[in-house]
Amino acid sequence: MVKRGVAEAFCATGYPVAYVPNRAPQTPAIHKQSLGPGLHFGVFASPFWRKNVVTQLLSLGLVAGAVGHVMVRPSVDYLASIDIIEHGELPWEEFIVIQGSVDINLYVTLTECHPLSPVESYLMGVPCLTSRTSWLFKEDQELWELTTVDRPDEPAAIAEAAQTLLDSTADAVARARIWIRNADEAAKSAWEAFVR
Numbered sequence: 001m002v003k004r005g006v007a008e009a010f011c012a013t014g015y016p017v018a019y020v021p022n023r024a025p026q027t028p029a030i031h032k033q034s035l036g037p038g039l040h041f042g043v044f045a046s047p048f049w050r051k052n053v054v055t056q057l058l059s060l061g062l063v064a065g066a067v068g069h070v071m072v073r074p075s076v077d078y079l080a081s082i083d084i085i086e087h088g089e090l091p092w093e094e095f096i097v098i099q100g101s102v103d104i105n106l107y108v109t110l111t112e113c114h115p116l117s118p119v120e121s122y123l124m125g126v127p128c129l130t131s132r133t134s135w136l137f138k139e140d141q142e143l144w145e146l147t148t149v150d151r152p153d154e155p156a157a158i159a160e161a162a163q164t165l166l167d168s169t170a171d172a173v174a175r176a177r178i179w180i181r182n183a184d185e186a187a188k189s190a191w192e193a194f195v196r
Contacts (some may be wrong), residue, residue, distance in 0.1 A: 001112035004135045018194050024184040028093070028124040033101040038067040038083065041162070042098065042105040042126075043119065047074040049110070052131075056106045057082060058183055059155035059162070069102055100124030104166055108152045109133060116145075122176035127165045129158065136179075143175045147164040 001007040041060055046053035047070075054074050060082050063147035068084040087098060099105060105121040105128040112134040115169035119136070122127035130136060131152040137144040146168055151157035165172055 003111075006113075018190075020194050021183065021187045022116055022119075022188045024123065024180050025120055027096060027120055029101075030097045030100050030124065033097060034100055035067070035069070036063070037102075038065040039063060039166075040067050040069060040102040042069045042102040042121075044069070044071055044095070044099060044105065045107065045109065047072050051109050054079065054154055055153060056108050056158060057084060059106075059158035062156060062159035069098060095141045096120065098123065099128055103128060104129065104162055104169075106158065106162065107131075107156055108149055109131070110152060119180055122173055122180060125173055127169050127172045127176075129162050129165050131170055137153075137176065139181055140175060143179060144173065146172055147176065 001010065001017055001019055002022055004019060007017045010017040043053055043056045045053055049055040052081070054076050055071065056076065057068050057070070059164065060068050066083065068082060070084060070086055071089050073084050073086040077140050091097070092125055099117075099121060103126070105117065105129055107115060107117050107124055108131045109115070110133065112131070115134055115136065116131065118128040128147070130148050132148045132150050134153075137147055146165060149157050149161035
């Protein structure tokens, strides 16, 4: 199991399950693209209910000059006045360049195991706001509070938390990278123990 807390539940029901978290992805060095004027938000998740894309895009209406970047634009009429650029589903090598070129990524989903999109974002030097549905950064309470929002179904809460995170980009990225490096070492050890 990749999600913390699930392995124990399955073990309690008699299944031989181990907790083995995801390893950190290897991200390439990129040349950031100029995306034009405005404050650029990546909302790169498939637009189905668990990923909460519509709510995240709606939060951009509360941010002056916000431009949203998505894989697929949700067909929701009330998002018509929000500046949204649709990129389609891209090969990872192309996607990572856009993900690393925005000012901030939003990954405020309703449920997660061990999301790698936020990890990729921080490794690319871009802050990423997430929900409190996974354990990412949980051991660093200040970082966890800075990088997450506790009301994922409220556009205003997302907009406010995103602005707070943007104001602390350098600190958040530096601390997240340290956490990611340590978590990856623990994941490597967990995988090696599982294989043994």
